[in-house]
Amino acid sequence: RAARNGEDGVRGYAPAMGQVFLRRFQLVTQFRQAMDTGQVEVHYQPKVALPERRVVGAEALVRWSHPEYGRLDPDEFVPLVEATGLVDALTSFVMECALIKIREWLDGGLRMSVAVNLSVRNLADENFPDHVAEALARHDIPPELLTFELTESSVMADPERALPVLRRLHAMGVVLAVDDFGTGYSSLAYLRQLPVDEVKIDKSFVLGMGTDLGDMAVVRSIVELGHSLDLAVVAEGVEDDAARDLLVEMGCDVAQGYLISRPLSEERFEAWLQARTKRGTGSRSETVLTL
Ligand code: C2E
Ligand code: MG
Ligand code: MG
Ligand code: MG
Numbered sequence: 001r002a003a004r005n006g007e008d009g010v011r012g013y014a015p016a017m018g019q020v021f022l023r024r025f026q027l028v029t030q031f032r033q034a035m036d037t038g039q040v041e042v043h044y045q046p047k048v049a050l051p052e053r054r055v056v057g058a059e060a061l062v063r064w065s066h067p068e069y070g071r072l073d074p075d076e077f078v079p080l081v082e083a084t085g086l087v088d089a090l091t092s093f094v095m096e097c098a099l100i101k102i103r104e105w106l107d108g109g110l111r112m113s114v115a116v117n118l119s120v121r122n123l124a125d126e127n128f129p130d131h132v133a134e135a136l137a138r139h140d141i142p143p144e145l146l147t148f149e150l151t152e153s154s155v156m157a158d159p160e161r162a163l164p165v166l167r168r169l170h171a172m173g174v175v176l177a178v179d180d181f182g183t184g185y186s187s188l189a190y191l192r193q194l195p196v197d198e199v200k201i202d203k204s205f206v207l208g209m210g211t212d213l214g215d216m217a218v219v220r221s222i223v224e225l226g227h228s229l230d231l232a233v234v235a236e237g238v239e240d241d242a243a244r245d246l247l248v249e250m251g252c253d254v255a256q257g258y259l260i261s262r263p264l265s266e267e268r269f270e271a272w273l274q275a276r277t278k279r280g281t282g283s284r285s286e287t288v289l290t291l
Helices: 006-038 074-082 087-108 128-139 152-156 159-172 190-193 203-208 214-228 241-252 266-275
Strands: 040-049 054-066 070-072 111-117 146-151 175-181 198-201 232-236 253-256 277-279 287-289
Touching: 006 040, 006 074, 006 087, 040 087, 040 146, 040 266, 054 074, 054 087, 070 074, 074 087, 087 111, 087 128, 087 146, 087 253, 111 175, 128 159, 146 152, 152 159, 152 175, 152 190, 159 175, 198 214, 203 214, 203 232, 203 241, 214 232, 214 241, 266 277
Parallel strands: 054 111, 111 146, 146 175, 175 198, 198 232, 232 253
Antiparallel strands: 040 054, 040 253, 054 070, 277 287
């Protein structure tokens, strides 16, 4: 468009670009305060075990209600925050929220895990595992109830620094999951070397499964690969019954997606959970959740 306007086009284009940069600049500079004033909050999206659909936990997904720009998606601001030191504060904030949630559930007789997304900078931070250990101890949480999701590209950015961090987290008993699996470089040989417990099939393949035989083949292969490496396999982006049925048939372990629920605010997640809770009877006070 700029080119068609000739010489003036360059000038015509400049204000629009200026606005993009201004917005980014504002988001970066406002983030710290946004976290401190409650504009940034954590939403929870349930994960269910297949085939029985028992709720096993949730993924913590950050949201920003910006006073000027409205509800912002993490895809817009997380990459900006990642480019600054502030992502450490973001991860700490989300982990803190997650551990408070897990502790609340435990106190109410529910044993559920929460998955927190890590940034490449956390993996480069040799103090991160100590920080996690301190937080788990402070909330008295069994480490296996906390999952960290990391992408292959965040590991590959600097494997020499990331691997020792991952090994220490894994040795502590925290669950590690490879997020968005199938995108990026996905070296199979490399997956075998990573100290992880779980793979999450990228939602693009799960969403395409109904219409694209290639996507279906990718999903099936990832389930088989994951199981042959003794990893739990989670599918994200499960939007309809057909996808869920296929995943059950393939032997996928856990499903997450709009079919089960969209990510919900803490209050709405609790209500969602309440509506599906069946108290165990008899001597066992265990709480069983079904959909
Ligand atoms: P992700 O970790 O792969 O999270 C899954 C994304 O898929 C979420 O987008 C979720 O809302 C969306 N989703 C879930 N089910 C469905 C479905 O059935 N259909 C479709 N079309 N989408 C579905 P969201 O919340 O916008 O998050 C985007 C990304 O932002 C996340 O991708 C994650 O990489 C990043 N992110 C979110 N929270 C955090 C955080 O606290 N820290 C860091 N470092 N990154 C975060
Ligand atoms: Mg999104
Ligand atoms: Mg994730
Ligand atoms: Mg993902």
